[in-house]
Amino acid sequence: MAANAVSLSISSSVASSKSLHSLQAQARFLIPPPTISFPKSSSLSSSTTVSISRSRVRAGPSQLVNEPANAMATPPTIVEVDLGSRSYPIYIGAGLLDQSHLLQRHVHGKKVLVVTNERVAPLYLDKTVHALTIGNPNVTVESVILPDGEKYKDMDTLMKVFDKAIESRLDRRSTFVALGGGVIGDMCGYAAASYLRGVNFIQIPTTVMAQVDSSVGGKTGINHRLGKNLIGAFYQPQCVLVDTDTLNTLPDREMASGLAEVIKYGLIRDADFFEWQEKNIEALLARDPAALAYAIKRSCENKADVVSQDEKESGLRATLNLGHTFGHAIETGFGYGEWLHGEAVAAGTVMAVDMSHRLGWIDDSIVERVNNILKRAKLPTTPPESMTVSMFKSIMAVDKKVADGLLRLILLKGPLGNCVFTGDYDREALDATLRAFSKS
Structure with a gap:
């Protein structure tokens, strides 16, 4: 091997049927109908001592004092990204934008800036603002609506976020909220990492691509004309809120695009998951709720497990590419x-x-x-x-x-x-x- 080469071997033996049964008992809405085939195991292990215990799935959030009534809705599945003091939850479930306490617990200051795009704003901006402010009159929400598309993931468009933040006099206790797909998540995260040298931010991914991959792990940035994602930072969110209902408005082409990242996890480290995909790929394309929920959860578990061990891509995390x-x-x-x-x-x-x-x-x-x-x-x-x-x-x-x-x-x-x-x-x-x- 070349002296300066890095070589990592990842294996995907999957163990313990008890793990999946426990997860399914905790997240009842994820249990698939008989037409969906699920593997008998879901915990992960590898020759690099990957431990699924680092990607914990809990039945739901701890109870808050004086939570609004919608807190009684079906609790989400939670995958924890274990990064010590910077750990954060990934909430996964249907209708989570209607559970305002999930977002509000992660807003620490009185000002919020929602960063979204022209396609997503008409669909989910009002709902997001409502979730952030209902029963929470001390919080004010501003928004900036960017043009939609990868070609706008550049410095000129990024400046529109900074312009709005400065004009709105957002301070260091402010929270940025990324509402959209991978482009919005990457740009909002990089803006949050840079504004006043770092403010809180929350990811609300609305595409399969963002829900299973780009919103998790803290990679943020923009493109340069000579290369993709060459300018950016590692900066972790306060939480990731995956409302699977947002996929109902996703175009078919983008639905298929997101499955490329789902398939990736099976190939590099989770053979059982790949075999499940082979049996259920048509169900995913048809947006079967149980199949989608399972694919998102399993993908997030894989991503969280890797990020927990190699946050800044010194070796293991590179395999996700x-x-x-x-x-x-x-x-x-x-x-x-x-x-x-x-x-x-x-x-x-x-x-x-x-x-x-x-x-x-x-x-x-x-x-x-x-x-x-x-x-x-x-x-x-x-x-x-x-x-x-x-x-x-x-x-x-x-x-x-x-x-x-x-x-x-x-x-x-x-x-x-x-x-x-x-x-x-x-x-x-x-x-x-x-x-x-x-x-x-």
């Missing part, structure tokens, strides 16, 4: 917003799997299963025709995972559910994959 190095190159080279993030990641995942196979690290069956599930999820399995080998190479050269001039990749190795993060690979295999999927 399967397919992203190729996918980010597609987004940058093809044009931000031309493909959705999950679409680019799906094609990038196929390329990473192809390279893993060329290296002799996985067998034919995994290649076939990955291609099959992505096609069933209505996701692309090849990059745009306009992408060339030289475009891939030039963009990947500035990827965040480059260290000392060495491009490190997340590749599958071994049985399903195992991966490595390494720079110790045959460069000929990378070149062969790029030639197979793009023009010379």
